Amino acid sequence: MKDGNWSGEIAERVRTVPPSGIRRFFELAEEQEDVISLGVGEPDFSAPWGAREAGISSLETGRTSYTANRGKRELREEIARDVRRYGLDYSPEDEIIVTTGVSEGVDLAFRALFDPGDTVAVAQPAYVSYEPGVTFAGAEPLPVPTRAEDEFKLTYDALRDAGAGDADGLIYCYPNNPTGAVMTRDELGEVAEFCRQNDLVVLADEVYADLTYESKHASIATLDGMRERTVVFNGFSKAYAMTGTRLGYALGPSDAVGAMNRIHQYTMLSAPTTAQYMAIEALRRCADEVEEMRQEYNRRRNLVLSRLGEMGIDPFEAKGAFYVFPRVPDGDDETFAEELLKQEEVAVVPGRVFGEGGEGHLRMSYATGMDELKKAMDRIEGFVERNY
């Protein structure tokens, strides 16, 4: 290092990853006073009081030490019980690991399962962390665009056309951030077939599983021949409105989870203890609150979809998470988003920041109270009338 200049010291795989496009919009939004934000990727609710209370009493009784590397046994047992709702069956002993958010889980999987030179197919548009995560792990990301015509579902053809047949792994999230797309069991069938044929490991980010509105969530790990090649990720951030408590988990064959734990035990020791106490309570007694939040999201979704439809904007019927991903009238998502922010002080995120296939769309989050949401829709309506 010369004269305190670090530029030569930063690792190449870090230097070459550009800052997230989300960041730029955050900065633009911060410059304005009365922004109504539909740009938020986390719930507007607080965690169920029961879960918060459990965190408080764990602190009162002095539960502030590390836990077992894989997470408290009690919590892993509750997780094992809970995921049976989706037909998932994993042993608390060696097939479940509790992580510091889904974020850590996904990062562990990238590092534990892929070597430098390996390729990981990334279904897009997608949550912005996958591509950088693959790069940080030393592997190569391969974008697999999905299309509006397919309702942003991942298909056999999309995987084949992107050249994912040569990849070593695939990561996707359904219900999807940013599109709100969900995939049924049948539709997952062709993805599963592709992955079996081409021997791909699947990383299924199912963090929005509970926020599915018109059908029950389906996990690819429940399809024939898929459990042994899949790691499923889920957590408490979205359904339980616990983003800040940082807790998630991964489910997978013991070899995969064991390898992930090898890294986790050295780099994290254990996920946050207070959060684990909250999560135990969340799984035991907070299902009603989760259901209430889900219903409220659904009503907001209905409201947003019909308002957009009335404006003549093709909303594309998002069926999960808390996002809609409408198409911009003239296809220029960036200008729409910037002008909407400037003229109407409504923040949305241009689809292109979520990777290939996102351009021309906007991510609007309905994790915002009904009154604000209505105000935002009124403003968007005026904006569209004036500009398009």
Add this chain to the structure above:
Amino acid sequence: MNEEKRRELVEVLADDARRSTDDLARMLDASADDVEKEIEALEDEGVLRGYTAVVDWEEFDDDRAEAYVEVNVSLDRETDYVDIADRIARFPEVTSLTLVSGNYDFGLTVEADSMNDVSAFVSEKVAPVPEITQTVTHFVMDKYKERGFGMGDGDDDERLSVSP
């Protein structure tokens, strides 16, 4: 409207009765016409009894007084709970009246312009009812939550305005 939607309509109204019919229709993925008809039906059936605002009178600088009054009664062959309830409920000062289990029979909420008025009302109108054997009045000193609404300062939204 199916039973599930009907229930949801009631729940949404219970949460906020000020929404427009159009918004209710959008939220429930129903037609405005259906919503309108269903609300009328629910009113006719007595499911929806009225619509009102939750007011923090203190914020409005209106220092009215409120009290919970426990009431004990003794029944006889001719008089039952409903007869007594009917008689008390008619007073406009009584804003709610419930029959409860436990140490007393009725719990009522009484509202008036001042504590004196509340006391006078209880001693002059409630206590003298022949079947009523005892009243205990608890004045409300501060209110933290009413019908689901917290009366403190709202929570600030601390989320970043744009996030992944």
